[in-house]
Amino acid sequence: MLLTLDLNDARPLHEQVAGAIRRAIGEGSYRPGDRLPPARDLAAALGINPNTVLRALRDLRDEGLLEFRRGRGVSVARRADGRALLVQRARELLDEAKKYGYSREDLITIVEELT
Structure with missing residues (x-):
């Protein structure tokens, strides 16, 4: 699994990790x-605290995407639904737009121009 984190991203690291895993499942x-x-x-590969990764995994378990089995580790319980994946990507797009000074309304206008 190739996960990357954006250190300039304002979102907490556990949310970024959860989003990356959610995306990998969805794709x-x-x-x-x-x-x-x-x-x-995962934590060693990302250079973050293992507790941060565990928090992301617990969040995904609570969403029903992952299941924890004693002695067998963490496995994918079901495929991410399209809406959850789109919501995640929309959040990332909003965050990116904010970095460049665009508002939510500006982004909506851009999307409307595309349709």
């Missing part, structure tokens, strides 16, 4: 039943 990199790497390995 098919992980299917229901697939096991995720251990939280320690």
Whole structure:
């Protein structure tokens, strides 16, 4: 799993990790039943605290995307629904727009121009 974090992103790291995992599931990199790497390995690869990764995994478990099994690790419970994936991407787009000084209304105007 190739996850990256944006250190300039204002969102908390656990939300960024959860979003990256959600996206990987939604795009098919992980299917229901697939096991995720251990939280320690993910944390080491990202250079963050393992508790941050665990918090992201718990959030995704609470959403029903992941399941924790004692002795078997964390696996994908179901595929991310399209709406959840779009909401995640829309949040990221709003955050990016704010960095460049665009408001929510400006972004809506841009999207309307595209349709």
